[in-house]
Amino acid sequence: MQKSEDGKYTITQDFVTQMLDWFKEGKKIPRRFAWEIVLGAYAQFIKEESLVQISLGEGETCDVIGDVHGQFYDLLHLYSLTGVPKADHYLLMNGDLVDRGSWSIEVILIAFAYKWLYPNRMFINRGNHEAKEMNRTYGFEGEAKKKHGEQTYKLFAHVFTTMPLATLVSATEKPTNVNPKTILSPEGLKRYFIVHGGLFSKDNVTLDDVRKIPRIGRQPGQEGLMCELLWTDPQEAPGRGPSKRGVGISFGPDVTRAWCALNGVTGIIRSHEVRQDGYAVEHEGLCTTVFSAPNYVDQAGNKGAYIRIDASGNLKYSQFEAQPHPPLKPMAYAMGGLPSLMM
Numbered sequence: 001m002q003k004s005e006d007g008k009y010t011i012t013q014d015f016v017t018q019m020l021d022w023f024k025e026g027k028k029i030p031r032r033f034a035w036e037i038v039l040g041a042y043a044q045f046i047k048e049e050s051l052v053q054i055s056l057g058e059g060e061t062c063d064v065i066g067d068v069h070g071q072f073y074d075l076l077h078l079y080s081l082t083g084v085p086k087a088d089h090y091l092l093m094n095g096d097l098v099d100r101g102s103w104s105i106e107v108i109l110i111a112f113a114y115k116w117l118y119p120n121r122m123f124i125n126r127g128n129h130e131a132k133e134m135n136r137t138y139g140f141e142g143e144a145k146k147k148h149g150e151q152t153y154k155l156f157a158h159v160f161t162t163m164p165l166a167t168l169v170s171a172t173e174k175p176t177n178v179n180p181k182t183i184l185s186p187e188g189l190k191r192y193f194i195v196h197g198g199l200f201s202k203d204n205v206t207l208d209d210v211r212k213i214p215r216i217g218r219q220p221g222q223e224g225l226m227c228e229l230l231w232t233d234p235q236e237a238p239g240r241g242p243s244k245r246g247v248g249i250s251f252g253p254d255v256t257r258a259w260c261a262l263n264g265v266t267g268i269i270r271s272h273e274v275r276q277d278g279y280a281v282e283h284e285g286l287c288t289t290v291f292s293a294p295n296y297v298d299q300a301g302n303k304g305a306y307i308r309i310d311a312s313g314n315l316k317y318s319q320f321e322a323q324p325h326p327p328l329k330p331m332a333y334a335m336g337g338l339p340s341l342m343m
Contacts (some may be wrong), residue, residue, distance in 0.1 A: 001033055009036045013084070016113050023072065023106040026326065031148050037109055038155055040116030041124075045162040051211040052123055052167040054090060056311040062090035062169050064194055064307045066271035066279075066290035067127065070101025070139070073325040074294055074304060075110070081320060082306060085114055085121035092167055094271045094290070095127020095196030095230070099138035100297055102332040103325075105147050108156070126163035127196040128230040128247075128272070131219055142333030162216050165229050166195040168207065168265075171313035181284070183260045183267075190266040190313025197272045198232035198287070199251045199259050200225065201240060207263050222247060233273060234287050253283035260286055266313060278305025278319045288315070295322035297330040 001015050019029055056062055063082040068075050085091050097111055098104035114122040128134060135141040135157070144153035170191040175184065185191045193207075205225065213225050220227045231248030235241055238252040256268060268287045279290045294304035308316040 011117050037113050041112035042159045044119040048164050049211050050165045050213040050215050052164045054169045060088045062309045065093045066292040067096035069293045070104030071293045072103030072106040073323045077323045085118035090121050092123045095125045096129040098140040099129040102328045104140045130160035139334040173311045185264040193265045194269045197230045198270050200228045201249045256283040256286045276302045278303040
């Protein structure tokens with residue numbers, strides 16, 4: 001990290017690489033550097049709408065990464081597979097970077113550093129765990145205070161509220177693998193709505209409604225569009241049902257198809273739930289879950305996965321296995337035991 005003549009810090013790929021090495025050795029970066037990284041990401045988040053839009057040009061790809069949940073050593077391996085953000089390659093992390101895993105600070109600082117360094121190629125959606133209530137229970141609050149102090153946690157808590165709620169990834173080249181049921185954009189192209197949780201308790205919510213959600217300084221709460229974007233889950237049965245989590249709802253394949261048709265969206269890519277293979281294609285191909293924390297909390301035995309989208313809107317699924325990590329248990333900084341895996 002370098003300080004310019006006007007007193008402002010800048011970041012380089014060399015610094016990020018060095019920071020990764022420090023973290024692998026169990027070291028911390030100075031608190032001042034941590035603050036600069038968080039503020040560097042914040043400066044980019046506040047420029048973005050609640051619905052971010054990415055258009056993939058010729059030869060460009062976007063890798064969608066699901067929940068990571070503080071599993072730093074698995075994230076290192078994952079980044080070795082996806083590669084870092086660059087001119088022809090986007091990374092999109094789909095929420096729940098923190099909590100449960102005991103290296104949440106390392107995960108979020110690396111992700112935020114890439115957001116600062118590559119603001120137009122690194123994108124991060126908010127998950128239900130980028131929220132005060134969850135951080136208090138599932139470990140991030142305790143970890144942030146332990147490693148960098150209470151003020152640092154408060155800074156993270158505010159910056160989490162500035163993270164976008166969803167991303168629309170649009171192809172720009174003529175689609176392939178099209179069938180009569182394929183839903184295309186008004187321009188006849190594939191595009192994907194990428195969000196941590198899922199769809200809504202009411203019909204007729206548009207992309208413009210999502211774009212206009214006021215988010216900065218706000219927690220997801222127990223109801224409303226922001227809450228549902230971060231909390232809901234797909235179900236096999238048609239219609240809508242109660243959530244097994246006690247927050248949000250469950251939505252059926254008919255709800256998904258109707259929403260995609262209304263908005264000209266080819267499919268929804270969401271995260272929020274463990275899938276044993278790391279991903280699962282559901283709702284007749286219209287709703288795909290991707291989860292990127294393998295052997296979740298050291299006990300689920302699942303694979304991790306990520307999804308690559310190309311300029312024609314084709315999807316490629318890649319799986320990976322859990323990596324060894326130092327002998328620190330999940331939830332090491334949590335306040336009281338091992339809470340429910342379902343949240």
